[in-house]
Amino acid sequence: MENKEKCLDELLTISFDILISNGCPIIFPVKKFKTHQILINIHPTYLPHLQGKTPMNGVFYLKYSFYGATMHYIDKGIDTGDIIHQKKVKLTNDVDLGLLYHLAMKLEGSVFKKGWRKLKKANFKHIGVKQCIESTYFNRNYEMQHLSFKDNTNTLLLKIKSFGIKSQGCIAIINDTKYIIFEAESIIHKPLLKSYKKSKPGEIVLSYDEKFLIKTIDGIIKVKKYEIL
Known part of the structure; x- marks a missing residue:
């Protein structure tokens, strides 16, 4: 090939x-x-x-x-x-x-x-049915896999889930370091959200047990699987 x-x-x-x-x-x-x-x-x-x-x-x-x-x-x-x-x-x-x-x-x-x-x-005669409803087309590209912390939490999580396998992932630049993120979830714990409410989007507010929390414009994301390039 x-x-x-x-x-x-x-x-x-x-x-x-x-x-x-x-x-x-x-x-x-x-x-x-x-x-x-x-x-x-x-x-x-x-x-x-x-x-x-x-x-x-x-x-x-x-x-x-x-x-x-x-x-x-x-x-x-x-x-x-x-x-x-x-x-x-x-x-x-x-x-x-x-x-x-x-x-x-x-x-x-x-x-x-x-x-x-x-x-x-059908003895291999043509039996196909035409595709008659409106179609959609999808090919991934770099822009789709790039995370911007100008986006809200739901958008960021959607991108990460869309490319969340080891051979793909989403790219994020955090403190001049390039990360490939494979899995994340939203923080819903209110005391945590309140503690880091004034932090800047894109800032890592807490690291622990090979995970980290990063501030978004409207919340906090827990990054569970990632690599540093």
Whole structure:
């Protein structure tokens, strides 16, 4: 996958009937494939919600109340092809990003099995349904992962939850030191909030047991998992 052009060139020369893509970072030039060849993708959201390369972050960042998985035909767009089979599941507050990845990938397997049975029953004729409702698209970028203490507590916590796994995280500059923050929660203890009411946003007001409290414009955040760069 380091050489996408080479990979595509090889695919275009291979004799096959069905191509199944899962997590493949390539936009397939569908018109270059043979007309009888079927191109299928498995996507870890309930399309047309959250099309794009990094949709799992968007589940939290765009405040979705559900997650899902979709088996669909590949067309010239990005995750825009006709839907073969899909499933939606309600999202609960105890699910973090790492757990969401696990749940969505497991759901992809279930959706694929059911979609494959549909295709076999139809003798692999086109059975897709068009994506007819308004779509959303999500790809994470540096700006999304950067924390500004001009934002309120809820916004900061939303960002941290949206990118809260070890390979991602949110970047914060505190006292000229760069932190990558993976997990945080809001302080609701009134005496604590009162004690540091006059502290400046972005100021670490207390450090303890490999955690720290940082003042925001409207409260205090407890940072539970982080790294210093």
